[in-house]
Amino acid sequence: MNTLYFDNNATTCVAPEVKEAILPFLEERYGNPSSPHHFGGSIEGDLSTARQKVAALIGASPKEIFFTSGGTESDNLAIRGVLSMDTTRKHIVTTAVEHSAVLVQCRELEKMGIDVTYLPVDSEGTLNLSDLEKSIRPDTALVSIMWANNETGVLFPIDEVSRICQDRGILLHVDGVQAVGKAPIDLTQTRIDLLAISGHKIHAPKGVGALYVRSGIKIKPLFWGGNQERGRRPGTEPVPMIVGFGKAAELALESIREDSGRMRLQRDTLERGILERIPDTIVNGGKDPRLPNTLSVCFDRVEGEALLMLMDQNGIVASSGSACLSHKLEPSHVLLAMGVGEETAQGAVRFGLSRYTSDEEIQQLLETMPALVDKVRSLTRRVGRS
Amino acid sequence: MKRDSPTTRHAIPINWTENLMSKRVYMDHNATTPVDPEVLEAMLPYLTDCYGNASSVHEWGIEARYGVEKARVQLGQLLGVPEETLTFTSCGSESNNTILRSVAHQHSSEGCHIVTSSIEHPCIYRCLEDLESSGSVAVTWIDPEEHGVIDPDKIGKAIRPDTRLVSVMLANNETGVVQPIREIADVAHAKGVGVHSDTVQALGKIPIHLGDLDLDFATFSAHKVYGPKGIGAFYAKDPTSIVPMIRGGGQENRLRAGTESVPFIVAFGAAAEKAFRVQNEEAGVLDKLRNELQSRLIEGIPEAVVCGQAAERLPGTLCICFPGVLGTYLVLDLAEEGIAVSSGSACSANQSKPSHVLVAMGIAPEVAQGAVRFSLGRANSTDQIDELVTTTVNLVKQQRDHPPGKDEELDLLSLCD
Ligand SMILES: Cc1ncc(COP(=O)(O)O)c(C=O)c1O
Ligand SMILES: Cc1ncc(COP(=O)(O)O)c(C=O)c1O
Numbered sequence: 001m002n003t004l005y006f007d008n009n010a011t012t013c014v015a016p017e018v019k020e021a022i023l024p025f026l027e028e029r030y031g032n033p034s035s036p037h038h039f040g041g042s043i044e045g046d047l048s049t050a051r052q053k054v055a056a057l058i059g060a061s062p063k064e065i066f067f068t069s070g071g072t073e074s075d076n077l078a079i080r081g082v083l084s085m086d087t088t089r090k091h092i093v094t095t096a097v098e099h100s101a102v103l104v105q106c107r108e109l110e111k112m113g114i115d116v117t118y119l120p121v122d123s124e125g126t127l128n129l130s131d132l133e134k135s136i137r138p139d140t141a142l143v144s145i146m147w148a149n150n151e152t153g154v155l156f157p158i159d160e161v162s163r164i165c166q167d168r169g170i171l172l173h174v175d176g177v178q179a180v181g182k183a184p185i186d187l188t189q190t191r192i193d194l195l196a197i198s199g200h201k202i203h204a205p206k207g208v209g210a211l212y213v214r215s216g217i218k219i220k221p222l223f224w225g226g227n228q229e230r231g232r233r234p235g236t237e238p239v240p241m242i243v244g245f246g247k248a249a250e251l252a253l254e255s256i257r258e259d260s261g262r263m264r265l266q267r268d269t270l271e272r273g274i275l276e277r278i279p280d281t282i283v284n285g286g287k288d289p290r291l292p293n294t295l296s297v298c299f300d301r302v303e304g305e306a307l308l309m310l311m312d313q314n315g316i317v318a319s320s321g322s323a324c325l326s327h328k329l330e331p332s333h334v335l336l337a338m339g340v341g342e343e344t345a346q347g348a349v350r351f352g353l354s355r356y357t358s359d360e361e362i363q364q365l366l367e368t369m370p371a372l373v374d375k376v377r378s379l380t381r382r383v384g385r386s
Numbered sequence: 387m388k389r390d391s392p393t394t395r396h397a398i399p400i401n402w403t404e405n406l407m408s409k410r411v412y413m414d415h416n417a418t419t420p421v422d423p424e425v426l427e428a429m430l431p432y433l434t435d436c437y438g439n440a441s442s443v444h445e446w447g448i449e450a451r452y453g454v455e456k457a458r459v460q461l462g463q464l465l466g467v468p469e470e471t472l473t474f475t476s477c478g479s480e481s482n483n484t485i486l487r488s489v490a491h492q493h494s495s496e497g498c499h500i501v502t503s504s505i506e507h508p509c510i511y512r513c514l515e516d517l518e519s520s521g522s523v524a525v526t527w528i529d530p531e532e533h534g535v536i537d538p539d540k541i542g543k544a545i546r547p548d549t550r551l552v553s554v555m556l557a558n559n560e561t562g563v564v565q566p567i568r569e570i571a572d573v574a575h576a577k578g579v580g581v582h583s584d585t586v587q588a589l590g591k592i593p594i595h596l597g598d599l600d601l602d603f604a605t606f607s608a609h610k611v612y613g614p615k616g617i618g619a620f621y622a623k624d625p626t627s628i629v630p631m632i633r634g635g636g637q638e639n640r641l642r643a644g645t646e647s648v649p650f651i652v653a654f655g656a657a658a659e660k661a662f663r664v665q666n667e668e669a670g671v672l673d674k675l676r677n678e679l680q681s682r683l684i685e686g687i688p689e690a691v692v693c694g695q696a697a698e699r700l701p702g703t704l705c706i707c708f709p710g711v712l713g714t715y716l717v718l719d720l721a722e723e724g725i726a727v728s729s730g731s732a733c734s735a736n737q738s739k740p741s742h743v744l745v746a747m748g749i750a751p752e753v754a755q756g757a758v759r760f761s762l763g764r765a766n767s768t769d770q771i772d773e774l775v776t777t778t779v780n781l782v783k784q785q786r787d788h789p790p791g792k793d794e795e796l797d798l799l800s801l802c803d
Contacts, residue, residue: 005446011439011645019433026426026614032418035728036714037721069476069616072634072644101634101643108633200645205433207476207616207647222631223483224516225509234509235477236418236609238616241650305443312444319442 004361006318008201009150009178009294009352014244015203021247022205025240033237034226043239050246057249058176058195059186060212066232067242070209071177071198072101073222075144077211077233078173078194079105081219082142083114089141091115093170095127095156096337098146101196102175103333106144119145123339125154125285132164142171147179151321151334151350152285153294155183162191171217177201177209181252182260182291193217199241203355204248208241255355263353264292266362270351271295273366278373284335284348293353296321298340299373302347307376311349314368318351410724411770415610415763416559416587416703417728421653422612422764428656429614432649440646441637450648457655461606464658466595467621473628473641474619474651478586478607479509480631481620484642485582485603486513488629489551490522497548498523501579503536503565505558505743510584524548534563534694534747542573552581556604557588560743560759562703563694564592571600586610586618590661591700592669596621608650612764613657617650672702672762679760679771680704686779691753693744702762707749708782711756715790719781720758725774728759 005013014022025046033043051062068074079092079102094106096118106116117135121127132143143165148155158174165172173194179185181202187195193214200206213219213232225234252259275281280300299307304320311318321332331345340348351365412420432453438446440454455469462469475481490498502514504527517523526544530536536554545552552574557564571581582603585594590611596604602623609615622628625641634643683706684690693705708716713729720727729741740754758778 003446007439007442007444007446010442010447011437013437014433022433026421026429030418030420031412031726032414032615035414035417035726036717037414037726037728069480069632069647070644073476073632075634076632076643099634100636104635104643105633198645205647205649206439206645207650223480223487223509224512225479225483225507234512235479235618236607236615238476238614238650240614241616241647308444317438317442317444317446319444 003315003317004365006316006351006353006357006365008354008357009153009350010319011200011206012203012354013356014205015248015251017251018204018244018247022240022244025243029239033239034228046243047237047239050242053246053250053253054197054210057185057253058180058197058212059188061215064212064215066211066213066229067237067245068209068211068233069207069238070200071099071175071196074196074198074209074211075099075101075173075175076105077219077222078196079109079142079144080222082171082173082194083109084220085218086141089139091117091137091140092142092144093117093119093132093135093140094144095119095121095146097121097125097149097334098144099150099175099177102144102146121337124287125149125152125334125338126287127156127161129157129160129164132161136164136168136170140170142173144173144175146175146177147185148176148183148291149285149334150178151332151348152296152338153178153291154285155179155289155291158192159190166191178291181249181256182263182293184256187212187214194219199245199248202248202252204245205241208238208245210245259355260292263355263357266353266357266359267292267295267351270362270365271297273362274369277366277370282344284338284340295351297349298335298344299347299349299377300344301377301380302373303376303380304347304349306379307347307349307372310372310376314372316365316368318349320348321350410726411774412726412765413760413762413774414726414728415765416562416759416761418609418615419612419763420765421614422657422660424660425613425653425656429649429653432652436648438648440648441635450646453648453652454646457651457658460655460659460662461619464590464594464662465604465621466597470639471621471623471625472619473622473625473638474617474646474654475642476616476647477618478507478584478605478610479618481605481607481618482507482509482584483513484628484631485605485620485622486510486517486551486553487631488627489580489582490517491629492627493550494522499526499546499549500524500551500553501526501528501541501544501549502553503527503555504529504746505534505536506553506555507559507584507586510553510555529746530563532748533697534558534561534743535697536565536570538566538569538573541570542577545574545577545579549577549579552579553584555584555587556594557585557591557700558694558743559587560741560757561694561705561747562587562700562761564588564698564700567599567601575600587700590657590665591672591702593665608654608657611657611661613654614650617647617654619654668764669701675762675766675768675771676702676704676760678768679762679775680706682771682775683778686775687782691749693747693749693757704760704762705744705757706760707744707753708756708758709753710786711782712785712790713755713757715785716756716758716778716781719785720778723777723781725777728761729757
């Protein structure tokens with residue numbers, strides 16, 4: 001049985017080119033980049049090439065890129081790094097639909113005396129910009145807003161957000177983990193102070209990410225050690241992962257137009273097909289602008305977890321929402337914030353496409369899904385809902 | 387070398403000694419180690435086919451989760467502790483900072499004093515300096531004795547009623563000197579104080595049984611034990627005492643958020659498993675090799691001073707000072723000859739200051755400036771010693787005859803940081 005992998009918002013496969021780029025650094029070229037001898041010496045160059053490639057993907061300059069262990073660390077570094085620079089500012093603004101990397105941290109900060117405003121979204125998952133305007137206070141340290149939502153793919157109007165933050169003189173951090181590589185990001189056009197990205201969502205390995213810090217912005221490191229990453233992020237550099245991230249960024253930049261065009265067509269086919277074949281289905285956040293690769297649906301009268309298990313048995317891999325939280329059977333905080341009822345939200349399934357998704361896989365998925373949803377619905381009818 | 391096709395996805399192991407003998411000698415294993423071919427083989431499937439997110443509930447996720455948990459068991463076996471006391475992180479530095487900040491955070495309201503040594507790695511002392519400057523902790527720094535050993539009595543005397551932690555490394559990265567951690571732990575525990583040890587350098591080089599050492603916290607990094615860079619771990623006897631430093635998803639039992647770096651965690655596990663199998667035998671081999679290198683170098687340069695010679699040292703580590711020579715230059719000269727060694731810890735290799743570790747041991751700064759660290763490991767064999775000794779002795783003599791001028795010094799500084 002071949003597997004249909006539709007969980008690319010949770011994580012992606014490592015691109016073959018990326019793996020090829022990584023291998024020499026796991027084999028012969030193992031020196032420590034901080035060492036002066038040539039086992040290490042030449043590796044500095046490879047790190048800076050990777051930095052250039054990651055910078056190019058988002059329209060940044062290489063010296064604005066700081067490598068980290070992933071999106072979560074980058075979000076933590078951005079938010080706490082800004083807050084600890086000026087401890088008189090005790091307020092931050094974020095949204096109710098952020099990833100846990102931001103939300104869990106904000107809840108912790110609240111315990112430490114930081115005020116957090118969680119901006120609401122409407123039923124389409126969009127933000128009301130006047131809410132943002134109103135939320136900013138004299139002691140606001142930071143606005144932290146995601147570019148693309150990991151569950152629905154909804155894109156926030158970062159250009160407008162950026163303008164508001166600039167007008168009000170407030171630093172802006174953007175969680176760009178889902179957007180990067182799928183939506184065009186050009187920081188020469190959009191002024192953002194900090195941007196978190198992660199390798200494993202763009203076909204690099206898990207465990208590497210980066211924080212873009214706009215030139216001139218000062219942040220305090222999360223932790224201390226050697227002078228790696230100019231002291232902002234100590235620890236021996238994970239050279240293979242960073243080189244892989246660089247390669248993945250290069251590939252993403254080369255193919256983003258083509259990939260996003262193709263994924264959009266495939267996703268739209270999938271969406272139309274599902275709505276036609278499976279009654280009582282709603283699309284979450286289905287209006288543009290949305291990531292081209294993401295489709296989130298709720299099947300009415302379906303226990304999402306049961307459906308996902310049945311799909312898994314039939315070789316279809318997708319998820320109910322964020323992988324980090326998927327052990328909990330609670331409905332998604334994102335869908336609840338969009339006003340989706342608790343029962344309906346239980347039936348949520350997220351499909352995430354990638355560069356490697358084929359048209360045939362979309363067709364196979366469409367052919368298999370109706371029977372699986374039917375089966376779960378009839379079971380639910382018989383057993384009754386608890 | 388032919389790379390794998392999709393059907394033969396496992397890399398062909400390389401033989402470093404053979405590969406390097408011809409032209410290069412790598413003797414900088416304390417800076418970082420090559421990835422062992424067995425480790426690479428274990429991790430590759432997770433870099434290619436098994437790419438699921440370990441937090442996902444579907445089969446791909448379960449497969450990835452299996453890899454992560456197996457690695458935890460393997461590391462637990464090497465350390466002699468239950469796997470649920472181990473948490474994966476991104477590196478040794480992160481692990482060390484997590485422990486120190488947890489302790490500081492837990493005792494923030496009642497005052498927190500920490501006793502440590504003056505020969506710790508920057509990720510310990512810079513973290514403590516930061517906590518000190520923000521007023522969260524008070525720190526007492528204990529200097530080592532002449533041979534680089536921390537005296538447990540001095541630790542005991544430094545403990546105050548508000549002392550919450552003693553943190554002393556198990557083995558020093560520069561000298562390889564092994565600290566009497568069990569004695570230090572006994573002294574601290576007798577006064578009700580918890581003990582942390584940075585065991586990054588010791589792991590895999592000498593047996594570490596965390597239960598026998600009676601530690602409350604310990605920290606590790608994979609790239610010093612033939613695993614990849616960018617993966618680390620910490621041990622907490624009581625995991626509930628940890629305050630997470632990176633928050634978000636519920637990974638690592640809520641102690642460390644972020645999508646698990648599955649291939650690299652699997653690699654760490656495989657590296658631990660191999661260390662468990664070979665560490666005793668390997669230690670014997672490296673001890674002999676190091677001692678041979680040491681006596682041959684002293685034969686060639688009789689004034690050379692071996693750091694920590696009278697102390698118990700890691701089997702492969704030789705830190706030796708050549709008076710009248712600048713270690714940083716010697717390292718560059720050796721590099722030109724294809725020999726990779728270091729003048730101190732790699733993180734500070736770019737500084738021409740004498741090492742804080744050697745100075746703390748009471749070695750005169752002008753002698754300490756001539757320090758070179760040879761750290762031996764799996765990439766070395768006996769037949770490399772002859773050429774290495776001849777080259778080193780010649781270069782030392784050369785440098786003494788033609789000391790580097792002012793201009794070169796400028797060059798070096800611009801070449802570095
Ligand atoms: C929007 C968003 N932010 C942050 C993260 C965290 O990134 P990482 O998994 O690299 O820690 C994720 C993915 O898990 C995400 O989707
Ligand atoms: C004693 C010691 N502690 C901590 C570290 C830091 O480990 P990492 O480079 O994985 O952050 C090192 C090595 O760099 C070390 O030698």
